Amino acid sequence: MQENERELVKRAQQGDRRAFGKLIQKYQDKILYLAYDLVGNYDDAQDIAQNAFLRAMNGIHAFKAQSSFSTWLYRIVVNLSIDYKRSVKRKKQLSIDEPTSDDMEQSYKEILNENDKLPDEITELKDFEYHVQRIVETLPQNQRVAFVLRHYHDMDMPEIAKVLNCKTGTVRSHLFRAISKLRTSLKEFERS
Amino acid sequence: MNQCPQQHMLVDLLYNELGDTDKRLLTTHLESCVNCRTTFDEFKAASQQLSMYKRPQPGRSQLTNYHRELKKLTQNPSRFSFSITALVDKFIVHPILPLRIVEYAIIFALGIWIGRWELTHHAAKHSKMQLGAIDENMLDNFLSNAEMLLLDVSNTETEGDLREVLIATNLNRMLQKNTLLKEQASQMNNVMLTNFLDDIELILLELANCDGTLSQSELSFIQQIIKDSHIMLEMKSLNAI
Numbered sequence A: 001m002q003e004n005e006r007e008l009v010k011r012a013q014q015g016d017r018r019a020f021g022k023l024i025q026k027y028q029d030k031i032l033y034l035a036y037d038l039v040g041n042y043d044d045a046q047d048i049a050q051n052a053f054l055r056a057m058n059g060i061h062a063f064k065a066q067s068s069f070s071t072w073l074y075r076i077v078v079n080l081s082i083d084y085k086r087s088v089k090r091k092k093q094l095s096i097d098e099p100t101s102d103d104m105e106q107s108y109k110e111i112l113n114e115n116d117k118l119p120d121e122i123t124e125l126k127d128f129e130y131h132v133q134r135i136v137e138t139l140p141q142n143q144r145v146a147f148v149l150r151h152y153h154d155m156d157m158p159e160i161a162k163v164l165n166c167k168t169g170t171v172r173s174h175l176f177r178a179i180s181k182l183r184t185s186l187k188e189f190e191r192s
Numbered sequence B: 001m002n003q004c005p006q007q008h009m010l011v012d013l014l015y016n017e018l019g020d021t022d023k024r025l026l027t028t029h030l031e032s033c034v035n036c037r038t039t040f041d042e043f044k045a046a047s048q049q050l051s052m053y054k055r056p057q058p059g060r061s062q063l064t065n066y067h068r069e070l071k072k073l074t075q076n077p078s079r080f081s082f083s084i085t086a087l088v089d090k091f092i093v094h095p096i097l098p099l100r101i102v103e104y105a106i107i108f109a110l111g112i113w114i115g116r117w118e119l120t121h122h123a124a125k126h127s128k129m130q131l132g133a134i135d136e137n138m139l140d141n142f143l144s145n146a147e148m149l150l151l152d153v154s155n156t157e158t159e160g161d162l163r164e165v166l167i168a169t170n171l172n173r174m175l176q177k178n179t180l181l182k183e184q185a186s187q188m189n190n191v192m193l194t195n196f197l198d199d200i201e202l203i204l205l206e207l208a209n210c211d212g213t214l215s216q217s218e219l220s221f222i223q224q225i226i227k228d229s230h231i232m233l234e235m236k237s238l239n240a241i
C-alpha cells in the first residue's frame, strides 16, 4: 500500500494526471474533514481542500520523499487553514469599530460562532458536539492544530511535528496545554 | 503550577507513545506522585469525553460537488503544470524502464544508420575517384600542349617548319593521354569533352600518319581540318572553365 503510494507520487511527479487523480481519491475525504476540523464549516473547508489539492498538484515536482505524501499534503491544508483563519480575523477586525483587544477577541469568537454555521447546521449539531467545536476553536492556533491532528486524525507526535515543522517536544507541549484547557472547559460544560 | 519533571510525559502516556521502559518508570512515578496522578486521570477523562465527539457530516450534495470539482482538477490539462523540468525528468533523468529501453534502441539505430551512411557515402566518393573522375591535372597539361601544337601546326608555312614542330612533339605520348582522358570523359558522361577529344585525336592521328612523308598539300589539309573543327575556339572556352 505504502509502496503503491510512492509509485503514484513518482508517476504524478512525471506528469501522470491519472496517478495524481488516484492520490486525490485516496485523500479527498480526509483532507475535507481536516479542513473542517480546522475552520469549522464545510463551505470554507471545501474551498481549502480544493485549493490544497491544486497546490499539491502544481507543486508535486518540489515534493521530496523525506516526509510521506500525506504529511506533506496535511501541511498544505494546515497552512491554508491558518491563512484562512487570519483573513477571517482581519475581516472581523475591520468591521468592528475601535475595539479593545479583549472585546475584539470576544466579538471575534461570537461572530465566528454565528457566521460560520448555517442555522439548520447549528440545530443539527447536538449540544455536546457544538460545545466541543467551540472550545476547540478557542485554543491557540498551534495547540488547536496539534489537538485536531492527534485526536481526529490519529497522527502521532513525530508526524504532527513534521506537519507543524517543529520539534516533537514542542508538539508535546502544545498537546499538554490543549488538553489542560479542554479539561477545564469540559468541566464547566458539565456544570452548566 | 506543578513543577514535577515527569509531568510533560503524561501526554506521551495518554497517547500511548512511550517506550516500555519509560512507560514503566512513569507508571511507577504515578503511584507515588498524587499531583501527576490527578492530572493524568483528568487528562484521561477529558480525552475519553472528547473521543465521543462525532464530527458532523457534510451534506450529500456538497460532498458530490466537492468530488466532482476535484475530478475536474486532473481532467483539465491546462491546470496541470507540465514544466520543462518535469519533461526532462520524464524523458531523460528518470524515464520508466520501457521508455529507457526504447531510447537506447533509437540511439543505437541512429548510430548504425549514421555509420552506414558515412561508409556508403565515403565509398561512393572513393569509387568516383577511381572510376569516374577526370584527372584534371592531366587534362590541363594535355590541353595546353595540344593548343601549342595546333597553333604551331596552323601557323607553319612550309613542310620543313612542320617537321621541326613534330620532332619537338611527342605525338605518341599525346595520343596515349588523349585515349586516357577520352575514357574518363565518357565514364563521366561528359559528351562535350568526349567529342572534343575525338576531334583532337583525329588531328593527332593525321599528324602521326604523315610523319616523315609530309607534302604541302597534306599540310594544307590538316590546317583545314583544324580550322573547320573550330577546335581552337572550343579549346579557349574549355581553358576558361
Ligand SMILES: [Zn+2]
Residues within 6 Å of the ligand: B004, B005, B006, B007, B029, B033, B034, B035, B036, B037
Ligand atoms: Zn509527579
